[in-house]
Amino acid sequence: MKEKVDSPVTVLEDYFRSSDSESSSSKEPSADSESREFSKSASRWHESREFSKSASRWHAFLQLLRSGSKKQMNTLHPLSVLKLSKRMSTSMRESILPSCLLDATASPCRSPWKIFTHHEIQVATNSFSQENLIGKGGYAEVYKGCLPNRQLVAVKRLTRGTADEIIGDFLSELGVMAHVNHPNTAKLVGYGVDGGMYLVLELSEKGSLASVLYGSKEKPPWFIRHKIALGTAKGILYLHEGCQRRIIHRDIKAANILLTEDFEPQICDFGLAKWLPENWTHHTVSKFEGTFGYLAPEYLLHGIVDEKTDVFAFGVLLLELVSGRRALDYSQQSLVLWAKPLLKKNDIMELVDPSLAGDFDSRQMNLMLLAASLCIQQSSIRRPSTRQVVQLLNGNLSCFKGMKKTRMPFFRRVFREELLDSD
Numbered sequence: 001m002k003e004k005v006d007s008p009v010t011v012l013e014d015y016f017r018s019s020d021s022e023s024s025s026s027k028e029p030s031a032d033s034e035s036r037e038f039s040k041s042a043s044r045w046h047e048s049r050e051f052s053k054s055a056s057r058w059h060a061f062l063q064l065l066r067s068g069s070k071k072q073m074n075t076l077h078p079l080s081v082l083k084l085s086k087r088m089s090t091s092m093r094e095s096i097l098p099s100c101l102l103d104a105t106a107s108p109c110r111s112p113w114k115i116f117t118h119h120e121i122q123v124a125t126n127s128f129s130q131e132n133l134i135g136k137g138g139y140a141e142v143y144k145g146c147l148p149n150r151q152l153v154a155v156k157r158l159t160r161g162t163a164d165e166i167i168g169d170f171l172s173e174l175g176v177m178a179h180v181n182h183p184n185t186a187k188l189v190g191y192g193v194d195g196g197m198y199l200v201l202e203l204s205e206k207g208s209l210a211s212v213l214y215g216s217k218e219k220p221p222w223f224i225r226h227k228i229a230l231g232t233a234k235g236i237l238y239l240h241e242g243c244q245r246r247i248i249h250r251d252i253k254a255a256n257i258l259l260t261e262d263f264e265p266q267i268c269d270f271g272l273a274k275w276l277p278e279n280w281t282h283h284t285v286s287k288f289e290g291t292f293g294y295l296a297p298e299y300l301l302h303g304i305v306d307e308k309t310d311v312f313a314f315g316v317l318l319l320e321l322v323s324g325r326r327a328l329d330y331s332q333q334s335l336v337l338w339a340k341p342l343l344k345k346n347d348i349m350e351l352v353d354p355s356l357a358g359d360f361d362s363r364q365m366n367l368m369l370l371a372a373s374l375c376i377q378q379s380s381i382r383r384p385s386t387r388q389v390v391q392l393l394n395g396n397l398s399c400f401k402g403m404k405k406t407r408m409p410f411f412r413r414v415f416r417e418e419l420l421d422s423d
């Protein structure tokens with residue numbers, strides 16, 4: 001339907017006029033209690049920041065592996081394996097890592113994921129034929145595959161770096177993928193460690209959001225863009241708050257949002273994901289990784305990683321959904337720099353993708369632009385939490401009550417008139 005376009009701030013205006021007595025009715029996504037159960041007993045492995053160099057930790061790790069308890073093996077945190085593995089020589093790794101991760105033919109531990117032999121993967125992907133190649137990133141090639149039971153899968157073959165780096169990247173991504181379980185995260189079917197490192201995922205029929213937004217002539221209509229925005233926000237909220245550990249994805253972007261047959265978004269590519277202990281405010285990384293166009297200023301300048309890193313990238317993704325423009329265009333112009341002055345002027349007609357031809361729900365558009373402008377704030381403190389972003393996209397503005405008090409200067413500047421109304 002075509003509707004009159006107001007400004008994103010009119011959403012707040014309406015809200016502040018009538019909301020003080022109103023209580024929130026929106027439902028928050030519930031935490032995934034199953035996945036909390038999943039690694040309760042592994043939590044003792046994560047009391048410290050890093051698996052330190054100390055021999056005692058190695059000893060504990062070896063004890064756990066040797067104890068042979070299936071329960072303990074199943075709940076052993078995959079990250080533990082990675083962090084330890086980085087300090088392992090190949091021969092040590094071979095001698096102590098669960099054999100199910102090293103030898104597909106001799107697996108004693110039962111897992112919900114299938115372990116594929118190289119032959120099975122070759123058959124499924126038609127020997128990695130070029131026709132089956134459906135994606136290529138900086139770290140991997142992704143092939144479409146068909147299993148004997150006719151299930152369609154995506155086989156991610158890790159390609160970048162030395163053998164040890166590939167094993168590290170593989171264990172890292174496998175660890176996170178094996179841990180997450182949400183409708184808006186990609187689904188692991190199994191893995192292979194024979195003749196290479198392979199992650200086998202459910203195939204996303206529609207490919208990635210990037211291919212749908214930029215690679216096809218038929219641009220997605222508004223209701224699909226809105227569904228993708230909300231589903232992606234819920235997926236990120238699950239990573240930040242819903243699963244056992246705080247997970248920061250660190251590479252939220254259109255190419256990492258897969259789409260199912262009915263355009264349900266699924267976050268994929270956990271290759272850069274970081275687990276943060278509960279009591280850490282943030283983590284600082286020295287190695288620069290991620291995708292230009294989506295990087296938060298504090299990450300670019302100081303390597304600071306926390307939930308707000310993902311919130312910033314999600315703001316860029318919202319701008320892509322609204323404008324149909326890439327985060328960085330062919331002349332390397334930043335979408336954020338292009339959009340900021342337009343957001344400030346509320347120049348919605350200039351911001352919105354012309355291919356929508358004005359066909360969108362104006363309230364949803366206002367909410368999305370408001371969410372985008374908050375997410376791409378320069379200062380990470382001023383960005384909303386992912387929970388607030390989900391609330392906002394759901395049309396629930398109650399979170400602004402708190403923000404109104406705690407972040408007055410910002411709100412005075414951006415929503416001055418609305419605040420006057422509500423006061």
Ligand SMILES: Nc1ncnc2c1ncn2[C@@H]1O[C@H](COP(=O)(O)OP(=O)(O)OP(=O)(O)O)[C@@H](O)[C@H]1O
Nearest residue numbers: 135137138139140142154201202203204208255269
């Ligand atoms: N399950 C899947 N179904 C369909 N296509 C997929 C699937 N997984 C990945 N792809 C495609 O392959 C591309 C690359 O995958 P992925 O992002 O995991 O690789 P990567 O090398 O880790 O990328 P990056 O350089 O962003 O880190 C995706 O953008 C997507 O187009």
